[in-house]
Amino acid sequence: MARLVIVANRVPNPDEQGNPRAGGLAVALGDVLVPGTIWLGWSGARAAVTSTVPRIVEDRDVTYATIDLGEADYRSYYQGFSNGTLWPLLHMMPGLTTYHREDYIGYRGVNRAFAQALAAMVDADDLIWIHDYQLLTVAAELRALGVQNRIGFFLHIPFAPPEIFEILPPAKEVLRALCANDVIGFQTEGDRTAFLACIKALLEIEPLPDGRFPIDGREVRTIVTPIGIDSEGFSRLAGRAVLRAETRRMTESLVGRALMIGVDRLDYTKGLPGRFGAYERFLASYPQHRRKISYLQIAALSRSDVEHYDELRNELSHKAGDINGAYSDFDWVPLRYMTRTASRTAIAGLYRVARIGLVTPLRDGMNLVAKEYVAAQNPADPGVLILSRFAGAAAEMTEAVLVNPFDVDEVANAIHIALTMSDDERLSRHDALLAKVYSSSAEAYCTSFVAALRDVRGIPAIELRYGGSTIKMRA
Numbered sequence: 194m195a196r197l198v199i200v201a202n203r204v205p206n207p208d209e210q211g212n213p214r215a216g217g218l219a220v221a222l223g224d225v226l227v228p229g230t231i232w233l234g235w236s237g238a239r240a241a242v243t244s245t246v247p248r249i250v251e252d253r254d255v256t257y258a259t260i261d262l263g264e265a266d267y268r269s270y271y272q273g274f275s276n277g278t279l280w281p282l283l284h285m286m287p288g289l290t291t292y293h294r295e296d297y298i299g300y301r302g303v304n305r306a307f308a309q310a311l312a313a314m315v316d317a318d319d320l321i322w323i324h325d326y327q328l329l330t331v332a333a334e335l336r337a338l339g340v341q342n343r344i345g346f347f348l349h350i351p352f353a354p355p356e357i358f359e360i361l362p363p364a365k366e367v368l369r370a371l372c373a374n375d376v377i378g379f380q381t382e383g384d385r386t387a388f389l390a391c392i393k394a395l396l397e398i399e400p401l402p403d404g405r406f407p408i409d410g411r412e413v414r415t416i417v418t419p420i421g422i423d424s425e426g427f428s429r430l431a432g433r434a435v436l437r438a439e440t441r442r443m444t445e446s447l448v449g450r451a452l453m454i455g456v457d458r459l460d461y462t463k464g465l466p467g468r469f470g471a472y473e474r475f476l477a478s479y480p481q482h483r484r485k486i487s488y489l490q491i492a493a494l495s496r497s498d499v500e501h502y503d504e505l506r507n508e509l510s511h512k513a514g515d516i517n518g519a520y521s522d523f524d525w526v527p528l529r530y531m532t533r534t535a536s537r538t539a540i541a542g543l544y545r546v547a548r549i550g551l552v553t554p555l556r557d558g559m560n561l562v563a564k565e566y567v568a569a570q571n572p573a574d575p576g577v578l579i580l581s582r583f584a585g586a587a588a589e590m591t592e593a594v595l596v597n598p599f600d601v602d603e604v605a606n607a608i609h610i611a612l613t614m615s616d617d618e619r620l621s622r623h624d625a626l627l628a629k630v631y632s633s634s635a636e637a638y639c640t641s642f643v644a645a646l647r648d649v650r651g652i653p654a655i656e657l658r659y660g661g662s663t664i665k666m667r668a
């Protein structure tokens with residue numbers, strides 16, 4: 194039977210069930226992690242050289258295959274080209290983008306190592322599903338090794354329009370390599386449009402209106418499959434978490450004040466300095482709310498050895514100190530700021546008791562915090578989601594209070610709107626958002642991507658199981 198082979202930079206550690214290291218991805222792909230599935234990725238370890246023979250761990254009949262990265266490759270592939278070049282560029286922040294030719298060479302080498310490890314593991318009818326910007330050229334390396342399987346790629350972050358993408362010196366080469374996939378998936382229609390505009394402008398290929406395009410005698414299909422969450426599961430988790438001691442401790446410490454929560458990786462795309470600035474503006478412009486609100490920002494440390502992340506950390510510590518210095522009272526601290534990670538359960542409980550979910554990235558592929566915040570609410574007394582219009586989630590979640598995160602006054606005003614919103618409006622916005630979070634689920638994401646992949650060229654009959662149900666594939 195054909196298997197699904199997932200390839201992503203990170204691999205969930207089967208021992209960390211409650212707080213998987215691969216973050217949202219491991220949760221989103223939960224439905225396809227059925228017996229027989231293989232997941233290949235980086236072990237997280239740095240060695241003398243990059244390995245191409247993976248280490249195998251079996252857990253519940255899922256095979257986790259990991260390779261180590263050599264120290265030099267870690268610097269060029271991970272710190273350099275992935276997170277110093279592609280990450281800011283695709284988030285449309287060319288000013289933060291750096292490029293070094295040797296980093297690109299290292300990136301290509303690591304993508305080749307992933308392909309070599311994979312080629313030795315796959316059977317002819319396996320479906321290969323590659324994830325994210327760290328692995329843009331794996332499919333091309335697989336084809337060069339003679340792998341003819343159906344290969345799909347999903348980009349979790351935004352795609353940039355040609356005017357920005359062409360800043361990348363090897364832009365055409367990277368695009369061509371990406372086109373070795375049979376199916377390329379995006380979070381939003383806007384990302385797909387930007388990608389197709391690059392295909393047209395840089396490769397001079399005219400895409401069809403439905404998003405397919407021909408290249409080298411083959412056809413590539415593009416699709417839009419927004420990533421989602423297991424809403425029912427998360428909602429149950431939040432319902433249970435609210436009864437736990439740690440959530441109760443939090444509620445007691447609020448002494449009746451409204452909680453506003455933000456949960457992010459400490460990353461410059463998340464717009465945290467602007468968010469702190471907006472909160473400061475809110476405290477200054479709406480003195481009637483002082484002492485009645487407590488803002489908790491969890492900003493888990495991330496990529497600390499990549500340029501800009503350390504500066505950001507310092508900037509935020511400084512700003513948090515300034516806000517608390519200026520506005521705290523003997524018995525009230527307006528901002529609680531922590532850079533430690535919290536467990537998924539603890540966060541679910543905090544979302545549920547928070548009156549406002551503040552999600553204001555400057556640019557984001559999707560942002561699952563927005564979806565989790567909505568799923569965690571008590572439907573009889575829900576909180577209000579404030580969401581950046583530049584998060585992929587905003588394309589679907591139009592009933593949130595949408596803001597431009599670059600405008601501190603607008604965000605400050607949104608906090609005021611959320612705190613004073615009528616019960617009817619709060620309930621009706623939440624009902625609409627919840628329905629969307631339920632329909633655009635993790636299961637729908639996996640099902641539609643795998644269905645598109647299975648539809649590629651002469652397909653043998655296969656079966657793939659999702660959760661409890663079996664999906665029969667066309668012969």
Ligand code: F6P
Binds near residue numbers: 203325349350
């Ligand atoms: O969402 C983008 C992403 O890079 C994922 O691919 C990754 O798992 C997550 O952010 C965390 O980043 P990193 O793997 O660099 O710690």
